Amino acid sequence: MKTYKLLAADGTTVISTTPGTLGGNAKAKIYDRLDCSAANGALSKGYAEHRVFFADEENAIQAGYRPCGRCMTSQYKDWKSGPDGKESYPWKQLPK
Template identity: 60%
Template structure:
């Protein structure tokens, strides 16, 4: 049995979020996104891989990331 993890991410944007994120689900429904999707066991794994939190489904974590991110990394 393969366990995907508790968080999903997008290789192109380097953003991670919940598997039920409305933005990710909308992108998947439109047919994109899936081939670029990655999964993480937890938040520490996503951060270690260089991903940032999703502003839509993890707004508090995104605000904290944005406040502490280097100026060139903020998006």
């Protein structure tokens, strides 16, 4: 049976028989879709050593990651506009 290493909400690695639905960059704390052109283009430039995977977006957010500006544009815009005046703002990492 194939297994996958996923990053859990608390930042620990868990072994799963189900592949992750999102990828991420552990160094930049960004999560993205698995077909993200920016992430896939960076794999040959050393990005692979910082690559992590998440079961879902909730785990990525709880682990302190923010959305990718290239492949997750609507989530990125919500994150980038910040928490002010919003009823719900799930991201722990705030925009600069």
